[in-house]
Amino acid sequence: PGHRFQVSQLLSHLHSALGPDGDVLLQPYLSSWDELLKFMESLGPVAGFISQQVEHKASVIRRLAQREEAAEGDAYRSVRSMIGAELSRGLVSFRQQTPSGCRTLLRLHRALLWLQLFLKKVAEGPQEGGELRSPSSLCREAYREALAHHHSWLARRAADVAFMALPDRDALFQLVCARSQGEAGPLLDRAAEAIGEVYGRTQKAFEEHGMLELP
Ligand code: 1PW
Numbered sequence: 717p718g719h720r721f722q723v724s725q726l727l728s729h730l731h732s733a734l735g736p737d738g739d740v741l742l743q744p745y746l747s748s749w750d751e752l753l754k755f756m757e758s759l760g761p762v763a764g765f766i767s768q769q770v771e772h773k774a775s776v777i778r779r780l781a782q783r784e785e786a787a788e789g790d791a792y793r794s795v796r797s798m799i800g801a802e803l804s805r806g807l808v809s810f811r812q813q814t815p816s817g818c819r820t821l822l823r824l825h826r827a828l829l830w831l832q833l834f835l836k837k838v839a840e841g842p843q844e845g846g847e848l849r850s851p852s853s854l855c856r857e858a859y860r861e862a863l864a865h866h867h868s869w870l871a872r873r874a875a876d877v878a879f880m881a882l883p884d885r886d887a888l889f890q891l892v893c894a895r896s897q898g899e900a901g902p903l904l905d906r907a908a909e910a911i912g913e914v915y916g917r918t919q920k921a922f923e924e925h926g927m928l929e930l931p
C-alpha cells in the first residue's frame with residue numbers, strides 16, 4: 717500500500733508466489749492482487765466496482781489465513797496446502813455455495829485470466845493492417861473470452877458499463893510509465909507472462925482436484 721502501481725512490484729510478487737513443486741504461495745499471490753488492484757483502480761472510478769468484488773475475495777482468503785495462523789497451523793500457506801486441508805476438513809462443497817477458500821480463490825483465478833488476456837491484447841498493438849483498438853474494446857473482448865460465461869447477467873451488465881469508462885491507450889501507458897506502444901509492449905508482455913506462470917500452476921492444482929467448477 718502507499719505507492720502507485722508499479723510493474724516491477726507486480727513482477728516481484730508474482731515471482732515470490734512461485735513455490736517449490738509447482739505450488740503457488742498464497743501470501744505473495746494476494747500481494748500480486750494488491751498491486752493489480754492499484755492498476756485497476758487507476759483506470760477510473762467505474763472500475764472501482766469491479767475492484768471491490770476482487771478485494772472482497774482476497775479479504776475472505778486473508779481472513780481464513782489469519783484464523784489458521786492464530787491456531788498455529790499453516791494450511792493457507794499455498795494453493796495446494798489449502799486445497800488439501802479444506803478437502804480433509806470437509807470445507808469444500810461441490811454442490812452448493814460455501815465460503816471455502818477454494819471456491820473463493822477460484823473467482824480470483826478466473827479474474828486473473830481476464831486481466832492477463834487484457835494486458836496481452838494491449839501489448840500486441842494494432843494487428844497487421846488493422847486499426848488501433850481502444851482499451852475499452854480490448855477489455856470487453858477479453859472479458860467475453862475469459863470470464864463472462866462464469867458470471868450472472870447482472871454482473872455482465874455491470875462489467876460492460878465499467879469498460880465504457882476505461883481511459884485511452886496513452887493514459888494506460890502512463891500508468892506503466894511508458895511513453896509509446898513500443899515501450900509499453902514489452903513491459904505488459906512480461907507482466908502477462910509472469911501472470912501466466914502463476915495462473916497455469918493454480919489451474920493445474922484446481923484441475924487435479926476437479927475444482928474448476930466449484931459453486
Ligand atoms: C477494469 C478492468 C480490468 C479487469 C479486471 C478483472 C477483474 C474481474 C472481476 C469481475 C467482477 C464483476 C462482477 C462481480 C461478479 C461476482 O459475481 C463474481 N466475483 C468475481 C470476483 O468474479 C463471482 O462471485 P460469487 O458471486 O460467485 O461469490
